[in-house]
Amino acid sequence: MKNQVQLITYVDRLGGGGLSELETLLAGPLAGLFGAVHLLPFFKPIDGADAGFDPIEHTSVDERVGTWAEVRSLSSRIDVMADVIVNHMSCESPQFRDYSRRGRRSQYDGLFLTLDAVFPDGATERGLASIYRPRPGLPLTPMTLENGERRILWTTFTARQIDIDVHHPQGRAYLRRILEAFSANGIRIARLDAVGYAIKRPGTSCFMLPETCEFIAEFGALARSLGLEVLVEVHSHYLRQLQIAAHVDWVYDFALPPLLLHAIFFRTGRYLKEWLTIRPANSLTVLDTHDGIGVIDIGADAGEPQPQPGLAPAEELERLIETIHVRSHGESRRATGAAASNLDLYQVNCTFYDALGRDDQQYLLARAVQFFLPGIPQVYYVGLLAGGNDMELLARTGSGRDINRHYFRREEIDTALERPVVRDLLSLIRLRNEHPAFSGAFEAGRSGDEILALRWRAGAERAELLVDFAQSRWSLRYTVGDVLREFASATCPASSHELVWPEGRVN
16 A cells, blocks of 8 residues: 555545546546545445445446446556445345345345344343444344245344345355455455444354454455455444454554544643554544544443443543534534434544534644554545535435535535645645655654654654644644755644654754
8 A cells, every 4th residue: 555645535426427537636636646545335326225335236336437447447547445345235236136035045045144143042132232233223124025034134234234144155255256356447455344243143242253353354365365455444442443453454543533633622632642652553544534523433342341441531522522513513413313314323423624613724733643643644535625514415315424425516626626725735645645754764752741743754854743732733844855844834833842752852
């Protein structure tokens, strides 16, 4: 994976077209900004029950956005990441339709998980209550098949997304075909979506079990044998992220967004700085994605027999969430929890820009910290354009996460690219991509809780970021030849607090 900033985008929501229009954008006004692009599900169909995460044909490109030939064309220009939806299939998939028609006579009998398949000796109240849930209710949907059979199917997310047995021969073959299609069409990185729920065992939480890690390692090895790197997507307690990181190429740093918001809102970098000492080195850093702003990633793990504390106190997490609601003028409250359908219990639905009250300098401060941390930064397409909450789309669909999934027309993109905050963000991206210091060694200065000091050095080249959370001020300096320059749009001088680097003093 290139050591450059990556873009996360839907194919049809950035420019209003498809793959060819996206390639035109990346070769035109966005040229040179990204080392890779994560294409959110572009499979058939892109507009199912879960915005493409419930494909009917996982190895077919939705003809409304393009073809595999266009994927190959894009991948010849830029590294491409795509999703493997590991945990489930659409109820409209050919496999499930065959099973629904033929039942136990279907070759796919056993592929789709039922209550009996997971609890062969019968489910108890205690066993069902122990299941970890990302959404309210049980992960079960009673359904009458086309052949008249009544079954209780395992549905972790929606009733139209039927969980599969990833160890069933048909499950293994299905997932392998997806990886083979990716490899054949130039995709370089496979993102394993919802993989934390892939293994179910009675008497457990059915989430991130030891067997899950074994499956991730096995599936990752298969992907690598086909020339693909693997990124794992799991929202969970931070200790699980540390555990997962040892088994795969890349994990997300999902703790960063809420910890950065906490640092800015509470004017202290204490918990953020503690996380920096233990976070995985093989992280992809994000502030925003197609989902909401995660909270569970820094919260306590109350579901375990011996509860583990989180990265920030529980009472401060409640204040953090409330502050987002206030700064977004109540818009995030209307899109989060019971206020919106398709809800997630562990996420606040809001654009990151609106979570900060559309404060340009705080937004740039957050991006600067993201770009300075070890790992590969990813920028979501709405965040790239400092986009606000789409209340019209939320009202139209009733899906909370749509607040952060705006459809940008080309003229909107051109207008956004002229905004000072967006121009400054693009300058930060280019600095992160091009400055040689970011290929060198990373250092974090020793200082008080309110100050964050980060530096990269490669020979005589260096880039330094100083953040004063107490004053909400920041300064970024970098070498150009023998001259140390300050980032042109930083609005504050270097902090007056004394900062101590490993080899001496920096003011």
